[in-house]
Amino acid sequence: MTRSLKQLTGHLVLAVFGVIALVPLLLVLINSFKTNAEVLESPFGLPAHVGFENFFTAWTYGGFGPGFLNSVLLTGTTVLVVLICSSLAGYVLAGQKVRRWPAIMVYFTMAMTVPIQLFIFPLYSVVASLDLTDSPVVVGVILAAVNMPFATFMMRTFFLNVPAELEEAALMDGVSTFQLVTRVLLPLVRPGLITVGVIVGLNAWNEFLISSTFLQNPSAQTLTLGFLTMNGTFSTDIGTMMAGALILIVPVLAVFIALQRYVVDGMAAGAVKG
Amino acid sequence: MTANLAPPAVAARPARPPAARTRNAHLRKRTAINYALVAPALVLSIVVVVIPGILTLLFAFTDWSGIGFDFAFVGVDNFREILADPVFATSLTNNITWLVLFLTLPAIVGLLTAALLLRRKRMRTFYQVIFLMPYVLAPVVNALIWQTIIYNPNGGVFGALGIPSPTASMQTSLYAAAAVDMWHYWGFLTVVYLGAMRQTPMDQVEAAVVDGASGWGVFRHVYLPSIRPTLMLMGVMTVIFSFLAFDYVFLLTQGGPAHSSEVMGTYAYAFAFSSFEFGKAAAVGIIMSFFGLIASVVYTRLSRAELMR
Numbered sequence: 001m002t003r004s005l006k007q008l009t010g011h012l013v014l015a016v017f018g019v020i021a022l023v024p025l026l027l028v029l030i031n032s033f034k035t036n037a038e039v040l041e042s043p044f045g046l047p048a049h050v051g052f053e054n055f056f057t058a059w060t061y062g063g064f065g066p067g068f069l070n071s072v073l074l075t076g077t078t079v080l081v082v083l084i085c086s087s088l089a090g091y092v093l094a095g096q097k098v099r100r101w102p103a104i105m106v107y108f109t110m111a112m113t114v115p116i117q118l119f120i121f122p123l124y125s126v127v128a129s130l131d132l133t134d135s136p137v138v139v140g141v142i143l144a145a146v147n148m149p150f151a152t153f154m155m156r157t158f159f160l161n162v163p164a165e166l167e168e169a170a171l172m173d174g175v176s177t178f179q180l181v182t183r184v185l186l187p188l189v190r191p192g193l194i195t196v197g198v199i200v201g202l203n204a205w206n207e208f209l210i211s212s213t214f215l216q217n218p219s220a221q222t223l224t225l226g227f228l229t230m231n232g233t234f235s236t237d238i239g240t241m242m243a244g245a246l247i248l249i250v251p252v253l254a255v256f257i258a259l260q261r262y263v264v265d266g267m268a269a270g271a272v273k274g
Numbered sequence: 275m276t277a278n279l280a281p282p283a284v285a286a287r288p289a290r291p292p293a294a295r296t297r298n299a300h301l302r303k304r305t306a307i308n309y310a311l312v313a314p315a316l317v318l319s320i321v322v323v324v325i326p327g328i329l330t331l332l333f334a335f336t337d338w339s340g341i342g343f344d345f346a347f348v349g350v351d352n353f354r355e356i357l358a359d360p361v362f363a364t365s366l367t368n369n370i371t372w373l374v375l376f377l378t379l380p381a382i383v384g385l386l387t388a389a390l391l392l393r394r395k396r397m398r399t400f401y402q403v404i405f406l407m408p409y410v411l412a413p414v415v416n417a418l419i420w421q422t423i424i425y426n427p428n429g430g431v432f433g434a435l436g437i438p439s440p441t442a443s444m445q446t447s448l449y450a451a452a453a454v455d456m457w458h459y460w461g462f463l464t465v466v467y468l469g470a471m472r473q474t475p476m477d478q479v480e481a482a483v484v485d486g487a488s489g490w491g492v493f494r495h496v497y498l499p500s501i502r503p504t505l506m507l508m509g510v511m512t513v514i515f516s517f518l519a520f521d522y523v524f525l526l527t528q529g530g531p532a533h534s535s536e537v538m539g540t541y542a543y544a545f546a547f548s549s550f551e552f553g554k555a556a557a558v559g560i561i562m563s564f565f566g567l568i569a570s571v572v573y574t575r576l577s578r579a580e581l582m583r
Contacts, residue, residue: 006489010390014397017387018404021461024416025407027423027431040429081318089315097308104312111319113570115518117542117559119326121552122333125340126326145322148315177307206412208521213547224414228525231418238429241422248415256410260403263410267462268469 028249032242039238054243061233062244063218067226070136070215071205074222077140078204079197082151085144086196090155091185095164112149116209124213134220139211140204147200154266158192159185195266198259205252223248333556340552352557361533362558365541368448369565372537373516375449377509380456384463389493391464392471402468405461413458417525420454425526444534447527451535455522463508470504471497510573514566538562 031039032054033047059065093101123142124133132138162185170184186193206224215221218229227244234240256263334352338345356362387405391398408416425441427433432440440450474497482492498505520539523529529536529544538558546555 010394014387014390014394014401017383018401020457021405021408024419024424024457028419031423036429043423043429043431043434085315085318088311092308092312098305098312104316107316108319111323113514113566114323114327115514115559115563115566117518117520117539118330118563119323121326121340121546121555121559122329123322123326124546125343125552129342141318142322145318148319152315177311202410206410206414208413208525224412227418228414231422235422236428238422238426241418245415245419245422249411252411253407256406257403260399260406263406264399264402264465265469267465268472 025249028242028245031239032246034239034242036237036239039242043238054239055247057237057240058230058234058244058247061240062223062230062247063221063226064223064244064247066219067221067223070220071222071224074136074140074143074211075201075204077137078143078147079201081141081144082147082200083193083197086148086151086155087186087189087193088181089152090157091159091181093152094156094159094162095167108149108152112153116146120210120213127214133214134217136215136220136222139214142210142214143204143207144200146210147203151196151200154196154269155189155192157269158189158195162188191262194259195262198255198262199266202252202256202263330556330559333553334560336553337551338553338556339550340546340555341550345553348553352554353561356554356557356561361536361541362538364533365536365538368535368537369517369519371448372452372519373513375452376456376459376512376516380460380463381505381508381512383460384467387460387464388467388471389497391468392497398468402461402465405464407461408458409462411458413521413525416454416458417522420457421526425450441527442531444531447531447535448523448537451523451526454526455519458522466504466508467501470501474500506573506576510569513569517562517565 027043030046031043033050034045034054038045038047089104092098093104098104127133127138127142166184166188167180170180175183205222208224211222212225212228215225218226221229227248230244231241234244333345335347335349336345337348337351387401391401394401421441422430424431425439427437427439427442430439432438440446478496478500479492482496487495518539519537520543523535523537524540524543527535529540538561542555542558542562545551545558
């Protein structure tokens with residue numbers, strides 16, 4: 001009796017926290033279909049009819065078309081640069097293939113704790129003086145550098161699990177380092193590449209401080225920055241704001257749910273703060 | 275809020291056995307290639323993070339405006355003016371309040387939910403995914419959701435309940451921003467703590483159960499000591515990022531009303547991009563980083579003492 005009561009309490013507590021996590025998102029869902037008059041009446045009521053006017057308005061005034069392209073360009077750059085550089089470095093560090101590998105590890109540990117606020121101001125001045133602001137690709141490269149230490153450590157851990165014999169056997173067969181990496185090692189650490197890729201990708205897609213500082217021209221803005229700009233004009237039109245929010249939420253949650261195994265395992269293993 | 279930390283054990287991994295190393299002798303001839311493989315990651319990090327970081331240390335002692343490279347050294351004037359500014363005192367206090375909130379509430383909720391999920395294998399994935407949903411969304415989206423549909427006095431939940439907007443009051447503005455940040459953050463701790471608890475050796479748990487320990491006893495005397503390193507790492511990370519808090523305060527209150535929710539992050543940002551005093555912004559940036567540095571040093575010391583025991 002007491003045991004099942006305890007079980008029930010446990011389920012109840014978990015359910016309550018699940019509701020806490022979800023309620024704001026459910027409010028976005030129901031209010032995104034409502035007219036402003038309906039929202040003002042009550043934020044909890046269901047929409048009288050399901051129409052998509054709010055979504056068209058949000059898409060247009062939030063500049064979501066170009067914003068989506070800029071976000072893809074920025075995130076794609078970050079993920080590509082991080083995966084290439086961190087897997088190469090992780091491979092070398094895992095195999096202790098250079099004599100100075102401990103110094104490099106110490107360097108990355110230190111670089112990881114450098115806060116954005118410690119380098120953003122001079123970095124902005126230099127980038128501005130080179131006329132390189134308002135470029136999603138440049139911001140993508142900056143975010144790649146920010147994520148590099150963490151990604152390198154993660155990739156190193158994945159390479160540590162590759163047996164050394166495998167690599168030696170391949171080298172005996174006379175493959176070059178390049179072939180060794182692309183044909184033998186990369187397929188073996190593919191789960192690592194997906195984990196690092198999706199975590200770094202989410203970081204880049206969601207990033208605010210660096211993106212908003214370096215991308216001030218409306219034509220260069222990412223999805224999230226476009227949504228923020230929209231808030232200035234539409235802050236009193238709640239239905240449209242919620243439609244905009246839903247457009248931003250759905251693709252991120254879809255990617256997250258599809259790849260949740262990698263995200264959850266990666267976080268549990270590497271303790272990532274984003 | 276994008277500081278990343280790797281597992282603490284990373285540097286302490288055992289080296290490969292010597293036999294493997296001699297067999298790898300021919301590999302060492304490839305040293306040049308191997309250095310070339312590390313170079314891109316290393317160079318990119320140095321150019322983007324370290325060199326501007328060093329420049330910040332330099333510019334903190336100048337009157338640099340951030341435009342062009344005209345500046346004069348002013349000694350410690352920036353620091354003296356900042357320390358004398360009452361807004362800085364408010365910011366520092368707010369950062370400490372932020373720290374206390376984040377060290378307690380999300381940690382307790384994270385531990386509680388992780389402990390409850392430990393024995394519920396089938397529901398584990400389901401709940402972890404739901405708890406993490408706010409965590410994977412952008413701060414801009416989360417902040418605007420709360421501002422528009424929850425805190426909003428005209429049409430939001432608070433409006434419907436007849437409660438004034440908490441972001442507009444000097445007494446509650448900081449807590450209003452912290453609440454949204456904590457709402458988005460705690461699920462991450464659930465996942466991290468659960469991952470750590472699952473590493474606890476089963477024989478220890480079984481031994482405790484055989485000895486007649488209650489559910490709470492097992493948690494208190496087996497799981498909690500077992501995840502101590504993770505708790506410490508998360509604690510240190512919380513200290514570091516509490517002094518760097520920016521996104522949610524900037525998005526929800528802009529540090530207002532009347533600087534009541536100002537944190538060092540928003541305070542520094544206003545110097546740089548509102549009044550173009552990059553020298554002062556750099557000085558605040560250094561003060562913020564300094565607290566994180568102390569936390570890292572204390573953590574390294576503690577974990578070393580732990581290993582020595």
